[in-house]
Amino acid sequence: MSDLGQVRSWAARTSAALRRSRAHPAGEGSAGEVRKLDASGGTGRAAASQPEWPERSFEELIGSTRFDVHSRAHIVVDDSVCRTCPSRECIVACPAKLFVTTADGGILFNYEQCFECGTCYLVCNNEGAITWTYPEGGHGVVFRQT
Numbered sequence: 514m515s516d517l518g519q520v521r522s523w524a525a526r527t528s529a530a531l532r533r534s535r536a537h538p539a540g541e542g543s544a545g546e547v548r549k550l551d552a553s554g555g556t557g558r559a560a561a562s563q564p565e566w567p568e569r570s571f572e573e574l575i576g577s578t579r580f581d582v583h584s585r586a587h588i589v590v591d592d593s594v595c596r597t598c599p600s601r602e603c604i605v606a607c608p609a610k611l612f613v614t615t616a617d618g619g620i621l622f623n624y625e626q627c628f629e630c631g632t633c634y635l636v637c638n639n640e641g642a643i644t645w646t647y648p649e650g651g652h653g654v655v656f657r658q659t
Contacts, residue, residue, distance in 0.1 A: 583652035586624040587645070588633065594642040595620040602636035603643065629654050 595601075596618050604612045604620070608630060611623045634645040647653070 577657045579655040579657070580626055581652045581655060582625045583649045585649065587629070587648040587653070588622065588624050588627060589644040590620055590622040591642050591644075592619040594639050598639050598642065600638065602638070603633040606632045606636045608632065627654065 590603075590612075598620075601612075601614070601620070604614065609626055609628050611627060612633065613621050615621050629647070631645060634643050637643045
């Protein structure tokens with residue numbers, strides 16, 4: 514069967530399944546029953562063996578986070594490009610609040626407490642302002658659930 518034939522076959526099966534699910538939105542169970550995806554990927558009730566994590570404050574969670582800092586910064590900010598940035602999205606977007614403005618209009622960045630999420634790189638609209646790479650192996654942020 515050609516690739517196009519396989520796609521058409523898949524589309525027909527998917528369309529038929531969608532029509533059946535619309536005709537019986539609650540599935541095979543009782544009326545209005547909500548079915549969830551379980552841990553194995555099938556439908557059914559949520560698996561009871563999944564651990565329930567206790568509610569913890571942000572301060573408690575960040576307290577269990579370790580930063581193994583490398584001497585080479587994994588994010589480099591070009592201050593000369595940032596000086597002309599009118600919006601400065603990186604300052605607002607960084608969840609760790611590691612970007613701060615300086616008195617002379619520049620931006621200071623502290624990579625040592627970085628979560629390595631890449632948000633700064635994604636929101637920056639100035640070409641070359643932020644150079645982002647992963648830290649060297651064995652370094653960076655280590656999240657722990659204790």
